[in-house]
Amino acid sequence: MPPYAYDEHGRRVASPSKGALRERKILDEAEQQLVELGSEGMTVETIARAAGLTRGALYFYFRSKNDVLAALVQRVTAELQGAVASRQRALPGAPRDALRSAIDLTRDLWARHGAVMRAAVELAPSVPVIEQLWSATRDDTVRSVTELLGSTDSVGPDDRTAALVGALVGMTERTFYEASRAGTDLDDATEVVTTIWDRTFGL
Numbered sequence: 112m113p114p115y116a117y118d119e120h121g122r123r124v125a126s127p128s129k130g131a132l133r134e135r136k137i138l139d140e141a142e143q144q145l146v147e148l149g150s151e152g153m154t155v156e157t158i159a160r161a162a163g164l165t166r167g168a169l170y171f172y173f174r175s176k177n178d179v180l181a182a183l184v185q186r187v188t189a190e191l192q193g194a195v196a197s198r199q200r201a202l203p204g205a206p207r208d209a210l211r212s213a214i215d216l217t218r219d220l221w222a223r224h225g226a227v228m229r230a231a232v233e234l235a236p237s238v239p240v241i242e243q244l245w246s247a248t249r250d251d252t253v254r255s256v257t258e259l260l261g262s263t264d265s266v267g268p269d270d271r272t273a274a275l276v277g278a279l280v281g282m283t284e285r286t287f288y289e290a291s292r293a294g295t296d297l298d299d300a301t302e303v304v305t306t307i308w309d310r311t312f313g314l
Contacts, residue, residue: 137162141179145226181240184231187224188248195255206259218301225291253277
């Protein structure tokens with residue numbers, strides 16, 4: 112592989128190192144095992160075997176199965192964190208559209224990485240690093256949505272806004288979690304979540 116590659120805008124970026132590519136393969140295989148086996152069924156041994164590594168070689172990248180799971184959660188939260196703010200920048204002056212777009216983005220992440228996001232919800236109470244990652248993402252979302260809604264005529268600045276947003280962010284997470292766990296249509300969950308947000312804040 113050449114030392115440089117190009118992004119969609121034609122800008123030169125450094126190609127991933129061999130170590131980074133191997134780490135990505137480990138995480139890709141681990142995510143597939145999470146889908147097929149669940150967090151209880153996968154082990155360091157099964158992850159290493161799927162990635163074409165010895166158990167000892169895997170420990171060069173990750174110290175434990177929980178470290179692998181935390182890295183998977185981090186990979187997803189990197190996409191999720193800042194979603195509202197990025198949508199607001201993409202749709203300036205249209206807070207309702209920005210919020211709907213952020214909900215759609217959240218739906219897409221649950222569709223693509225449902226197993227990882229379910230594991231984050233389930234393991235957060237017992238794995239501190241996952242709890243920290245998931246809580247930081249939730250806090251970032253609450254902060255961004257509160258700022259977004261505070262700029263609208265229908266809501267405006269209000270001490271209760273952050274509390275309402277926090278409750279609705281938790282509701283959104285739980286709705287998508289239950290739909291993903293049950294294998295039901297995420298589009299239906301998206302419609303329910305969007306309707307509740309709209310009616311709560313009169314957007």
